[in-house]
Amino acid sequence: MSDINQNLLYSDVHFDLLLKLYKSSSYDFSSLENVYELFTAIACDGLDIDRASYWRIDGEKLVCVDLYDRDQNAHFKNDVLDSNELPIYFSALKEGIAIVADHVLTNKYTQELKDNYLIPLGITDMLDIPIRENGKLVGVFCCEHRDDPRKWSATDLGFARSLCDILAIKVQRFKCHQLEKVLIENERKLSLITENSNDGFLVVENRFVTYISPSYCKLLGFTQEEVYQMEMGDIFNYFHKDDAQRIREFIYSNLLKRVKYFSYEFRFKGKNGKYHWREDSASVMYDENGSYTKYIVVSRDISALKKADEKVKRLYSLSKRLNEKLLDFTHIISHNIRSNTSNMSMIIDLIDASDDEKEKAEYFELLKISNNKLSETIFHLNETIKIRMENETDKVKINVKSFVENALISMNGVIKNDKVAIDIAIPDDLEITTIPSYFDSIILNLLTNAIKYKSPNRSPKIAIKAEKINNKLVLTFADNGIGIDLAKNKNKIFGMYKTFHNNPDATGLGLFMTKNHIEVLGGTISVESEVDVGTTFKIQLG
Numbered sequence: 001m002s003d004i005n006q007n008l009l010y011s012d013v014h015f016d017l018l019l020k021l022y023k024s025s026s027y028d029f030s031s032l033e034n035v036y037e038l039f040t041a042i043a044c045d046g047l048d049i050d051r052a053s054y055w056r057i058d059g060e061k062l063v064c065v066d067l068y069d070r071d072q073n074a075h076f077k078n079d080v081l082d083s084n085e086l087p088i089y090f091s092a093l094k095e096g097i098a099i100v101a102d103h104v105l106t107n108k109y110t111q112e113l114k115d116n117y118l119i120p121l122g123i124t125d126m127l128d129i130p131i132r133e134n135g136k137l138v139g140v141f142c143c144e145h146r147d148d149p150r151k152w153s154a155t156d157l158g159f160a161r162s163l164c165d166i167l168a169i170k171v172q173r174f175k176c177h178q179l180e181k182v183l184i185e186n187e188r189k190l191s192l193i194t195e196n197s198n199d200g201f202l203v204v205e206n207r208f209v210t211y212i213s214p215s216y217c218k219l220l221g222f223t224q225e226e227v228y229q230m231e232m233g234d235i236f237n238y239f240h241k242d243d244a245q246r247i248r249e250f251i252y253s254n255l256l257k258r259v260k261y262f263s264y265e266f267r268f269k270g271k272n273g274k275y276h277w278r279e280d281s282a283s284v285m286y287d288e289n290g291s292y293t294k295y296i297v298v299s300r301d302i303s304a305l306k307k308a309d310e311k312v313k314r315l316y317s318l319s320k321r322l323n324e325k326l327l328d329f330t331h332i333i334s335h336n337i338r339s340n341t342s343n344m345s346m347i348i349d350l351i352d353a354s355d356d357e358k359e360k361a362e363y364f365e366l367l368k369i370s371n372n373k374l375s376e377t378i379f380h381l382n383e384t385i386k387i388r389m390e391n392e393t394d395k396v397k398i399n400v401k402s403f404v405e406n407a408l409i410s411m412n413g414v415i416k417n418d419k420v421a422i423d424i425a426i427p428d429d430l431e432i433t434t435i436p437s438y439f440d441s442i443i444l445n446l447l448t449n450a451i452k453y454k455s456p457n458r459s460p461k462i463a464i465k466a467e468k469i470n471n472k473l474v475l476t477f478a479d480n481g482i483g484i485d486l487a488k489n490k491n492k493i494f495g496m497y498k499t500f501h502n503n504p505d506a507t508g509l510g511l512f513m514t515k516n517h518i519e520v521l522g523g524t525i526s527v528e529s530e531v532d533v534g535t536t537f538k539i540q541l542g
Contacts, residue, residue, distance in 0.1 A: 011155060011159075013045075013046060014046055014155065014158075014159040014162075017042050017045065017046045018046075018159070018162050018163065018166065020042075021038075021039070021042060021163070021166050021170070022166055024038075024170070029170075029174055032171065032174055032175075033065070033066060035167070035170050035171060035174055036054045036065050036066035036167075037066050037068065037075050039052075039054070039141075039163060039166075039167045039170075040052040040053055040054060040066050040067065040068035040075070041068050042163070043068075043141070043143055043160070043163055044068055044070040045070075046159055046163070047127070047143055047145075047156055047159065047160065049070070049143055049144060049145045050069070050070050050071060050144060050145055050146050050147075051067060051068065051069050051070065051121075051123075051142075051143075051144040051145075051146075052067070052068050052141075052142065052143050052144070053065075053066060053067035053068070053141075053142045053144075054066055054131075054139060054140075054141050054142075054167070055081075055139055055140050055142060056138065056139045057083075057137055057138055057139055057140075060082065060083050060084055061080055061081070061082060061083060062080065062081040062082075062083060062086075062090075062140070063078070063079075063080050064076070064077055064078060064079040064080070065077065065139070067079065081117070085112070086112045086113065087112075088108060088109055088112055089109050089110060089112050089113065092109045093128070093130045093137060093140055094130075094137055096130055096132070096137075097109070097130070098127070098128070098129050098130070098157065098160075098161065099126060099127070099128040100127055100152050100157060101125060101126040101127070101128075102125055102149070102150070102151050102152060103124070103125070103149070104118050104123055104124060104125060104126050105118065105119075105124075107126075110126055121144075121146065122146040122147060123144045123145070123146045124145060124146050124147065124148070124149045124150075125144070125145040125146075125149060125150050125152065126142065126143065126144050126145075127142075127143040127152050127156060127157065127160055128140050128141070128142045128143070129141045129143075129160050129161055129163075129164045131164055131167070131168060132168075133168065133172075141160070141163070141164045141167065143156075143160055199215060199298050199299060199300050200212075200213055200215045200216025200217075200218075200219040200220070200297075200298070200299040200300075201213040201215070201216055201296075201297070201298055201299075202216050202227075202296070202297040202299065203294060203295070203296050203297075204294070204295040204296075204297070205293065205294050205295070206293070207231050207233075208231060209227055209228050209230055209231075212224055212227045212228065216299060219270075219278070219299060219301055220238075220268070220270055220271065221270035221271035221272050222270075222271050226271075236248055238268055238269045238270075239266055239267070239268060239269075240266065240267035240268070240269065240275055242267075243266040243267050244266075246266075247264055247266045250262075250264055251264070251282070254282075254284075255284065255292055258284075258286050258290055259284070260283065260284055260285075260286075261281070261282065261283055261284075262281075262282055263279060263280060263281040263282065264279070264280055264282075265277065265278070265279045265280075265302065266278060266280075276301055276303040277301070277302045277303045277305070277306040278299055278300065278301060278302060279299070279300045279302045280297050280298070280299050280300075281297070281298045281299075281300075282295060282296065282297050283296040283297075283298075284296070342414070343370050343410055343411050343412065343413040343414050344367060344370045344371065344413065346413040346414055346417055347363050347366050347367045347370060347412075347413035348367065350363050350413065350416075350417065351363045351364060351367070363413075366412050366413060366416070367413075369409050369412060370409065370410060370412060370413060395433045395434050395435055396433065396434065396435070396436055397431055397432070397433045398431065398432060398433075398434060398436060398439065399428075399429075399430070399431055400426055400430045400431065400432055400466050400473065400475075401424065401426040401427070401428055401430060401466070403436075403439060403440070403443070404424060404426060404443055404464055404466075405424070407440060407443040407444055407447065408422065408447070410444065411444070411447060411448070411451070414451060415451070418451055418454065418460060419459060419460070420451055420454070420460045420461070420462060421459065421460065421461045421462070422461075422462045422463075422464065423461070423462070423463045423464070424464050424465075425463070425464070425465040425466070426464065426465065426466040426467075427466075427467070430466055430467070430468065430473070432473045432541060434521055434541065435520075435521065438517040438520065438521055439521075441513065441514070441517055442514050442517055442518060442539070445511070445513060445514045446477040446514065446537055447462065447477070449511065450462045450477060450479035450481060450535070453479075453481045453482050453535075454479070454480075454481045454482070455480060455481050455482050455532065455534075456482075457532075458480060460479065460480065460481065461479065461480045462477065462478070462479050463476075463477075463478040463479075464476070464477055465478075471542075472540050472541065472542055473539075473540070473541045473542075474538065474539070474540055475538075475539040475540075475541070476536060476537065476538050476539070477536065477537045477539075478534065478535070478536040478537075479534050479535055479536075480533070480534040481534055481535060482531070482532060483529045483530050483531040483532055483533050483534055483535055484527070484529040484531070484535055485531050486527070486528075486529055490527075493511060493527055494511050494512055494514075494515040494525070518539055518541070521541055521542075522541065522542045523539060523540050523541035523542060524539070524540050525537060525538070525539050525540075526538045
């Protein structure tokens, strides 16, 4: 390295150029490239040299960001040098040495460049200043002279170093300015989102509200000033009493577990005292101790969604009930009509098997009566459909004794064939308001059940009794059939598809349907039975 002149003062030209650079604003540059282009051009003018450039350290490479050639008045970029081929030069830069080379071909720091760089370009003198950022080597500013050897003065070195210092400041300010522009733009976009969104935005820091969007205030019905005065605990006071404890525990449980994202639904009371449904999505930041430092909430009014959801649930429930009623009604149709058609089939068989014309005529009269009963049954079923489609509470007043006697008509063939003795003890004027098809189904089911499970050891008897007790109709069916083992079957007598005997005709639906219909009519049914003695069913209807 050559001796350096001891003149440490800037020349007027140097001073004016540095002052111009220092006073320049980051807003004067459209890009970082413009910053480097200005500094390389000024370096050539201030040092009266041919070339000036800035090289960025990129791993093991030196990448030319900008090189200004004064003779050509042009800027060049993207030349690359491999630092592995320049170990001495690169080591000097890392150690922070400013390379002052009056004779580049003999200088120990620059002679590694002579064959591939210096000689081809005719460079005779170099002044290279390392650039550091936060203590780390990030680049090098190169000042190059050619053809006319010169000695670098202390003024040259001072100017170059000042130039690099200002360059580092300008680059940093430009980056900060660009970041500020990004932040401002992001803030602008965020402001557009938060101030024009239907969703509310809230930020809680150290348990105090530090930001609230206008949409959030509108959602709550409070002013911004009122919300800013609230603490985290105050907000819970506006929760619905059925939600407050649950949501409080949910939130603090998540905070205790340091959960970063969670959401919850609750009812919130606005300033007008009315509750509305909200869904809050929380994003939480924690410090190293696990305490939350920032609690960000995006809140959405889901009242309309909840109403729609409730409507869907109601429609589903209604659909489910209608399907159950449809299934139930299908069973009624199947059972009631089957009772009639089975009776008619038996009468036809009796007619076909008889050779006595008088007996046939008697059976034929029974068949006509049974046919009329079938028509009546179908009529009642149609009326039931109408009631179910309109209003299930629109019941009909009927005479109990007449209704039971008509039900017996639909089974007259079976009763005659099985020689069933039936005793009816019902007052002539006893009435009840009910759904006829249901009441008909109850009687037919109990009659069919009593006949189907008659004892093979004795003639079947059925006693039907009805009376009013405490304004309730009490109806009993007692038979002398094979009975039911209540100790074994009491809990499943009225279950669907439950059978207790080996009768091949048993479906397990009769007693289930009977109990279902009685309960729909607001009544109850109980049973007493003894094996090989008989069974008594007791029904109470309001």
